[in-house]
Amino acid sequence: MASYSSIEWTDSTWNPVTGCTKVSPGCKNCYAEIFAERFRGVPRHPFEQGFDFKLWPNRLRLPVMWKESRMVFVNSMSDLFHEKVPDNFIKEVFNTMIEADHHIFQVLTKRSERMMEWIQEQFAKDIVPAHIWLGVSVENQDYVDRIKDLKDTPAYVRFVSCEPLLGPLKLISRDLDSIQWVIVGGESGHKARAMNPQWARDIKELCRDSDVAFFFKQWGTFNDLGERVGKKRAGRLLDGKMWDQMPKAEYFQKQQLEYV
Numbered sequence: 001m002a003s004y005s006s007i008e009w010t011d012s013t014w015n016p017v018t019g020c021t022k023v024s025p026g027c028k029n030c031y032a033e034i035f036a037e038r039f040r041g042v043p044r045h046p047f048e049q050g051f052d053f054k055l056w057p058n059r060l061r062l063p064v065m066w067k068e069s070r071m072v073f074v075n076s077m078s079d080l081f082h083e084k085v086p087d088n089f090i091k092e093v094f095n096t097m098i099e100a101d102h103h104i105f106q107v108l109t110k111r112s113e114r115m116m117e118w119i120q121e122q123f124a125k126d127i128v129p130a131h132i133w134l135g136v137s138v139e140n141q142d143y144v145d146r147i148k149d150l151k152d153t154p155a156y157v158r159f160v161s162c163e164p165l166l167g168p169l170k171l172i173s174r175d176l177d178s179i180q181w182v183i184v185g186g187e188s189g190h191k192a193r194a195m196n197p198q199w200a201r202d203i204k205e206l207c208r209d210s211d212v213a214f215f216f217k218q219w220g221t222f223n224d225l226g227e228r229v230g231k232k233r234a235g236r237l238l239d240g241k242m243w244d245q246m247p248k249a250e251y252f253q254k255q256q257l258e259y260v
Helices: 031-037 087-099 112-123 145-151 197-210
Strands: 002-004 012-014 071-074 104-109 132-137 158-162 181-185 213-218
Touching: 087 112, 087 132, 104 112, 104 158, 112 132, 112 145, 132 145, 145 158, 181 197, 197 213
Parallel strands: 012 071, 071 104, 104 132, 132 158, 158 181, 181 213
Antiparallel strands: 002 012
């Protein structure tokens, strides 16, 4: 399964793992689960098994065959650091990413502790190659500790996805030290929960003050007035502006930088 993606902050998705289980409130209305379950029982469909957990060894080498450079969201339909993913399979995924260094890979997890421990063990005193970006999802204040785990993970580019943003984040500039990118977005779908505009503005201002790239992905089902208008009509403008900032090139150019 290789596809160009409509996700605003990436080009393509690559899913060597599909299916997942819920670990925090951001998972409640999981878009991936809703999509996958539509096809449960459809013979020979990639999601014939619905959102049940599944490894896809035959997909491991796909990015190597993609000749055109692109940004690749890894496991948009799962979590690479899910407890059911064996260590050796994670290793195979990383082997592919390391080999296919003409792409930028974006790895996003809610299992921040496992990612931190696995990366620290596998890379020892080394650092994850610059074209592999590591990120964590943080939907409200209860899960900001994932950012600490991320900061303890040796990587050139670290990012935080606050989507769906379900509450205010009480952060200061120090919390974003060694973070290069923050994504914010509201929730979409029939059961979506509204995002308070001030929560997004506070993060935007913090990113500005901390010199961190800020990306506003969407309002979701509710617009900035709290009206249920649908994702398309709600749009992506925050205070009248599109925010599509990306990490500075200096962070992910292939060069030898000391990990601090």
